[in-house]
Amino acid sequence: MVLNGRLSALSLDDQRRSDEPTKPEIQPETPPRPSSPSLSRIYRYTPIPTLVLDASMTVVEVSNSHTALTGKPRDSLLHARISDVGPECIPAPNIPILYGALRAATSTRETQVVEHILVDGRIAHNLRVTPIYEESTLLYIVLEADKLTAEVINSQHAYLNETYKILVDTVRDYAIFMLDPHGHIATWNAGAGVLKGYKAEEIIGKHFSILYSPEDRASGKPHRALAVCLREGRIEDEGWRYRRDGSRFWANVLITPIYQFGQHVGFVKVTRDLTERKEAEARMITAFEESSRLKTDFLANISHEIRTPMNGMQIAMTMLADTGLSPEQIEHATIIQDSMSLLLQIVNDVLDYSKLSSGSFSLHADMLDVREVVGAVVRNCRSSLKDGVELTTVIGRDFPVRLRGDPLRYRQVLQNLVGNAVKFTEKGSIRVSISCATDENDPDSSVVRTEVADTGIGVPDSAINTLFTPFTRFANSTTRKYQGTGLGLSICKSLAELMEGTVGFAPNPNGHGSIFWFTAKMGGRSAATPTKLPSAPATPVPTELATEMRAIAPRKHVLLVEDNIVNHTVMLKLLHTLGFQRVDGAWNGAEAVRMIKQKPLSYDVVLMDVSMPIMDGITATGQIRDMGLVMPIIAITGNALKGDAETYIAKGMNDCIGKPVHRDQLLNVLWRWIGT
């Protein structure tokens, strides 16, 4: 029904349209209603330049004023289709805008106004498009060109109706103004005057790039902004803008394009002064940094202050433990010692963290044998391994024997990651794999990538983002089963960054568990002979270490296992010069095992020759480990072949010294294992 009604209305409409145009064509001079001939002359003699179209868009009347304005003879326009009349003769900016206005007028049956039509490059007219309907039938369309007075143009009435003009004009905190399509300033409000220091008459007609810095202008930023604005529909920007007096302010700028009847006619620009807000932000950041620095300093000082008495306690405890305590007392002493080590570890973590975050941490370039460090770390962690957890190491055979890097820092990161893996893995395996590749940007350097994969509890998704953030511990929320400061990983991150590397985490693809990895940049392959064990001391040992060793050595019980009398004698003497007073000697592995069986907890460290008659050092080590003893066993070997040290470490030894044994080297290794 509705459809039918519509259809009939349309067809009726069409009929009339096709019928009607003929009337004015036949009798152009004849008014449609002879009874009131005077009315037809209204449009002929109106002072407003006017064209009258009929429903078929053909010109049926031209006012004399129109002829005067456009200079087009009346006859040339009459009976012409509006599409054949040049837009400048209507006057209209162009055909699309004119058509848009006509379409809008006939569909809304309301008067439409096309504003600020430029004639001779000036805003001169508004074109008023008035549709004349009788019932639902379009009779005429009247096109009138309202001439704008100079006053109207200058006071920007052309752009804004009165309400908006008042609104915009009264805003003093914002600069609100308009640009023509080419970026020339067309309007100027009071806020713009206050903010930018220009008066309206000074600035209107100037290009808006005058408000930008010379650098921005040179780089074409203003034009880019308009192009982006047209493409995106709007553009927001923050940056420095310049006042008339050359001073600058931090501005937030919002530009929006303006369209009229589908045609781009200009831009609206709103500028806010954010200088104060920016200054406030800067003040807040400074204040934050200052308080952060104070916190870090405080942490560093307090940690340092705690560490000193703790060391004293630890030494006193060790001495106390040696005074022949009863089993019960020994147990208590052990608890105290364990707790103290944990506490010291925490304090050291905090100290490291505060040093790292204040940037006062530095690397010591040294020669480093990654295999040795990995072996030592793995050995060290093995004692805390849960039952049934397997700990393996994978290092390529072509891995450089020596690299230039900081062994201590590398070890610290590795120790932390392996320690975490051991702590959080109840069953399954932990795999440490290390690879080395030439740095892409620096052919003289290598990037060492170390990966620790475990089958432990893994990391919940919610914690992944804060893993490397200081003081956060995801284990917190679930249970207090695992102890720690929550600093470990953030220290790892900082240390890795210090070594020009990165850290990262990924869930273990083989079921649950985690993979933590880090990279470190290290100096290229060294010229050191690859067949030699890292025996030659790289740096002379500070006498401090010797003094410290002498302080603890008398309390340490050493077992020396060496079959060669010459070496045995020299080692014995060497140990004495280092301050050791209780050194037992065994001449082969079997004898060593027998002596250890007699007093299993007596020895603090075993120095073990590898090749010996009756029983070699490796077999003896195996038997000692089978007794469940974990004291450090240090291999002393003449075998300087590549890979030997790894073999010994894999067989249960903790470290390895090559022959001839040098005093400083022995001191270093012993300190590593029995020093506090």
Added chain:
Amino acid sequence: MASSTTTTKTTKEEKPVQSKPRTLADMSESIDQATFEQILEMDDEDEHEFSQGIVYGFFEQAETTFDKMEKALEEKKLGELSSLGHFLKGSSATIGLTKVKDACEKIQHYGAGKDESGTNDEPDEEVSLEKIEKTLATAKKDYKEVETFFRRDYYHDDETPSSPEEPKKDAKA
């Protein structure tokens, strides 16, 4: 310290080989200075008692070991030769006798059926034995050189100059 003592004693002029006593520095090709100096540092004050004991102890050990090596060579016991090489390598390294140590290491490798650096296999036992024989001769020569130096020039031991060496040399030859 070493040079000051050597210049005062020049009694053994009748030795035909060298008229002027050599110093430790002269022997740098055969003796690793740093290692031997470490042994010297173990001496009390100016007495060379400890270091001399060690060095002379080594001489005894070296001579016995060389004898054992000759015997093992005759019996073609490669494994025995390897472990003897390893044994003497350890003590010679401790004192810093570089050349002797290197030779002993080669013997260790040859005895284990390897080439001189211990990296590649040497399947032919006869070749290994032949190489050991040559290397043993070098080892003894190198040993003799340092022994003479220590006994004559370094510790100025007048009583035990040539008597223990001569018969041994004869026995082997």
